[in-house]
Amino acid sequence: MPQITIPSANITFECDEHDTVLRAGLRAGLGMPYECNVGSCGNCRIEVLSGEVVHERENPPGWNERDKARNRYLGCQARPTGDCTIKVPMRQEYKSQFLPVRTTGKLVAIEDITHDIREFRFALAAPNGFLPGQYALLGVPGVAGGRAYSMANAGEPGQWDFQIRRVPGGEVTSVLFDKLQVGDEVGLDGPYGMAYFRDESPRDLLCMAGGSGLSPMISIARAFAASTMSPERKLHFIYGGRTPRDICGESILKTLPGFGTRIFYHCAISDTAHADSAGWTGRTGFVPDLAVELFEGKIAEMEIYFAGPPPMADAIMKMAITHKAPAAQLHFDKFY
Numbered sequence: 001m002p003q004i005t006i007p008s009a010n011i012t013f014e015c016d017e018h019d020t021v022l023r024a025g026l027r028a029g030l031g032m033p034y035e036c037n038v039g040s041c042g043n044c045r046i047e048v049l050s051g052e053v054v055h056e057r058e059n060p061p062g063w064n065e066r067d068k069a070r071n072r073y074l075g076c077q078a079r080p081t082g083d084c085t086i087k088v089p090m091r092q093e094y095k096s097q098f099l100p101v102r103t104t105g106k107l108v109a110i111e112d113i114t115h116d117i118r119e120f121r122f123a124l125a126a127p128n129g130f131l132p133g134q135y136a137l138l139g140v141p142g143v144a145g146g147r148a149y150s151m152a153n154a155g156e157p158g159q160w161d162f163q164i165r166r167v168p169g170g171e172v173t174s175v176l177f178d179k180l181q182v183g184d185e186v187g188l189d190g191p192y193g194m195a196y197f198r199d200e201s202p203r204d205l206l207c208m209a210g211g212s213g214l215s216p217m218i219s220i221a222r223a224f225a226a227s228t229m230s231p232e233r234k235l236h237f238i239y240g241g242r243t244p245r246d247i248c249g250e251s252i253l254k255t256l257p258g259f260g261t262r263i264f265y266h267c268a269i270s271d272t273a274h275a276d277s278a279g280w281t282g283r284t285g286f287v288p289d290l291a292v293e294l295f296e297g298k299i300a301e302m303e304i305y306f307a308g309p310p311p312m313a314d315a316i317m318k319m320a321i322t323h324k325a326p327a328a329q330l331h332f333d334k335f336y
């Protein structure tokens with residue numbers, strides 16, 4: 001089994017044939033930086049000082065010609081061919097409270113949320129906890145590699161639930177939506193992610209989502225509802241969709257204690273033409289614009305969580321920076 005050495009930290013760990021350098025390091029309890037875990041964001045770069053690695057994905061989006069010239073690779077994609085020595089910045093905050101493990105999950109229930117979002121509930125063969133807002137890599141039969149999906153429940157170790165949006169032509173979602181049946185098994189690897197619920201913060205929460213970004217925000221809302229810390233805190237949940245039939249989440253939040261007093265739901269659609277034709281009487285516009293409309297002057301005082309498609313995430317980031325929200329109060333994982 002290859003040995004990976006980080007001289008600057010005086011650390012050596014093993015990486016088995018099924019792992020990448022990053023995931024092996026996280027399983028060993030190390031604080032190695034990362035975000036998406038699927039080769040897109042580029043935040044897990046390592047420099048290979050000796051030895052060789054190969055990428056799982058031949059040309060992942062987060063890797064460029066400059067990286068190649070400097071012998072830098074993506075830790076989440078790098079599989080060692082033998083012993084390696086690497087350079088990577090170690091960061092305490094990336095150490096996992098629940099070490100990620102590879103296991104399987106048996107599908108126990110399916111529930112439709114919208115026309116293209118469905119909740120899949122899996123019972124784990126090897127129970128493991130997670131922090132609300134974290135994600136796992138899910139693998140289905142016949143498709144190479146895992147895909148990152150966030151859990152929707154609040155951290156129960158024996159069952160992980162995922163609210164997943166069908167991607168037209170998507171290899172994994174095609175299997176999940178069209179072939180997977182109750183009783184079937186999938187591969188699960190996790191938990192991962194830094195956009196988890198900070199229960200120790202006394203600030204109000206602003207949770208923003210679009211598409212299947214619903215899942216981690218629902219997880220955080222469920223954990224918030226169960227929390228006994230700072231009971232005066234409030235959670236505001238903003239969900240955006242293109243058309244009225246894309247809007248969801250309120251019925252789930254209504255089942256939580258504190259809805260209407262501590263937990264509040266807001267939504268908007270971005271396609272105004274559909275608003276007119278469908279008789280939509282709610283708000284129109286984009287998620288960050290609605291956040292400004294509702295919380296002008298308060299955004300910098302809130303703990304901000306968000307998940308959704310890249311354009312929405314970029315717009316929320318710009319909005320938060322414009323309104324002087326400290327970086328330490330912004331919690332999100334980049335997915336592309």
